[in-house]
Amino acid sequence: MNLREQYVAFMTIFRKEIKRYLRIWTQTLLPSAITMSLYFVIFGTLIGSRIGEMGGFSYMEFVVPGLIMMAIVTNSYSNVVSSFFGSKFSGSVEELLVSPVSNFVILMGYVVGGVSRGLLVAVVVTLVSLFFTDLSIHSYLIVVIVVLMTSTLFALAGFINAVYANSFDDISIIPTFVLTPLIYLGGVFYSMDMLPEFWANVSKLNPLVYVVNAFRYGVLGVSDVSLPVAFGMIVIFTTLAFAYSMHLLNSGKRLRQ
């Protein structure tokens, strides 16, 4: 396929992904808006007012970037994992496999689809957060870069999950038992300074720590980890996830018999 045809194929997958999550928006877009509103009310307003300052900001200001990141991570992940697993389950992934479209384009179609949902939800959640706090952005550039890289990383992770999944249980086990704990322990709700040294060190293995802190730096201008380290780690995790996804597609593992 020439470049133009590959582009057409990419846009076809991408558009199909957007259509899918817009069609079922009550399952894809609405839940995050509701959950995050609850978080804002409970942690930000009710409990937050008693916590006082964290990292030099009001608790509400501190927690909002983490919560936005949480929405981006879960949405980009779950979009790809449910959509790609769904296409495996219905057999419609074969529509792609029998066509001449390259594996890279297949991956990009799904990943960019997931990224777009992450971004859309991020916008919704940010708008909701404006009811609770004033948001001033420290660096738009960093915010945009972190958001794009993070949603790409977790869209890729969702893809890997989908390739391995054999049942609908398999696509909820990882989010429940791995992703959610990583998010909660990733410094969304607290500053790394508060952790005992041992747990602070353990946390350094958690990609969410870098994601949340890099984003918090973009919004507030403060971070528990150094920005270059955070970026470096996100790039490394993303590269690994990309390479592994391509490997899965190229080897045909679990997709071709």
Next chain:
Amino acid sequence: MIPALEIENLSKVYDNNFEALKGIRLRVEPGDFFALLGPNGAGKSTTIGIICSLVAKSAGKISVFGVDIDKDFPAAKRHIGIVPQEFNFNQFEKGLDIVINQAGYYGLSPGLARERAEKYLRELGLWEQRDIPARMLSGGMKRRLMIARSLVHEPQLLILDEPSAGVDIEMRRSMWDFLRRINAQGTTIILTTHYLEEAEALCRHIAIINHGKIVENTSMKELLRQLDREVFILDCVEKLPDNTHIDEFVTRRVDDHTLEVEVQKGQNLNAVFAALGLAGINISSMRNRANRLEEMFVNLVEGAA
């Protein structure tokens, strides 16, 4: 002439060590209407799956219109349209979207994709149903939707895996007419089936597959001729002359006292006896030789049941 499909020594061992294909050889000429007939579990879908990249082969070589799938699978895939045995579309999508998206995967521009989708949905009588989610279509409509989807990039080779499964008789006739029409327009067609009647109604050449091996590969005409033929073995009292010959019958002198006679449907055994009697040869006993093909068909039918 470059064959539409050439398969050499194709074998497949599944992960559980089951040997589904044991060295298959096939050649389908361009423009042909070809049947791959065999009972359930014979290896038909495995063969088709390998041709369209859904199953990885264990060994062998496949070329589609001269393009080796190991050298340039994307180019080979452009020549192939595939209608699988199981419904493999997203049941929640609309028929029109399914066909248009498939065109997109082949890189067809959106305008052309829509044009082609409309053309084939109309030809297959699905245009009225284009905006209905696929799960609400009848079995026959779903099958035709997959045919429309397989044609949207106008492949030279159309492969249908058991296209009649779950399609009622009337629908089957109109589907057959459609397939004959596009075959007449130049599309090479291969279909798998376990009904001889379906192969007979449509196909010019046929290969029979059983237990992962091609057991017969011939023209439809020749196959039917063989099926309609019985071979009798006559034990003769007198020595048969070296050049024993009976008008209008194919005979074979097995030894001095044994003669094999082929009798086609409609031919009369009395003529054989008369001719031999005239030559002064008496027949002491007679039995008919098992018809290999017929036996096979009995097995196939039992296997399919």
